[in-house]
Amino acid sequence: MANPTATFETSLGDFTAEIYLDKMPVTAKNFLDLAKSGFYDGLHFHRVIKGFMIQFGCPHSKDPNSPRAGTGGPPHGTIPDEHPADAKLSNEPLTLSMANTGRPNSGGSQFFINATHNSFLDWFSPGASRHPVFGKVTSGAEVVKAIETTPTNKGAGDRPITPVQVKKITVTGY
Numbered sequence: 001m002a003n004p005t006a007t008f009e010t011s012l013g014d015f016t017a018e019i020y021l022d023k024m025p026v027t028a029k030n031f032l033d034l035a036k037s038g039f040y041d042g043l044h045f046h047r048v049i050k051g052f053m054i055q056f057g058c059p060h061s062k063d064p065n066s067p068r069a070g071t072g073g074p075p076h077g078t079i080p081d082e083h084p085a086d087a088k089l090s091n092e093p094l095t096l097s098m099a100n101t102g103r104p105n106s107g108g109s110q111f112f113i114n115a116t117h118n119s120f121l122d123w124f125s126p127g128a129s130r131h132p133v134f135g136k137v138t139s140g141a142e143v144v145k146a147i148e149t150t151p152t153n154k155g156a157g158d159r160p161i162t163p164v165q166v167k168k169i170t171v172t173g174y
């Protein structure tokens with residue numbers, strides 16, 4: 001059976017990602033349930049760092065200028081860290097990875113899309129980084145690149161100067 005997909009309708013165009021429900025069931029289910037509930041609809045990318053990643057999923061980012069953007073999570077709280085030995089998926093370009101506060105079991109609704117191979121963020125790499133990959137962009141990479149290269153207020157939260165909104169996420173196959 002094929003994995004579900006999520007199509008992101010953004011203010012800069014659409015992109016689609018395969019969500020690895022087969023390999024990362026806890027993290028993928030969390031994302032899919034939030035997406036299907038409409039939680040992500042209307043939120044903005046709140047942190048964009050060219051050559052690194054684009055971050056999304058904070059409920060406070062409904063207002064793209066909110067000083068709280070980047071600090072919130074889902075109504076149900078955090079999810080347990082997921083590190084299955086048979087799913088060592090690296091933070092390669094265009095992969096979706098769960099963001100966290102740096103503390104164990106602190107992932108929730110925020111995630112990022114890698115712009116480059118950020119292997120130092122792999123949950124199985126040496127060090128404290130623990131960011132499990134739970135999906136990958138399969139179409140619309142040019143839209144992800146457009147988001148990554150949008151001008152930001154560097155050093156002041158790395159927020160896009162012109163807000164980039166996800167109008168809606170449509171999930172299929174789940």
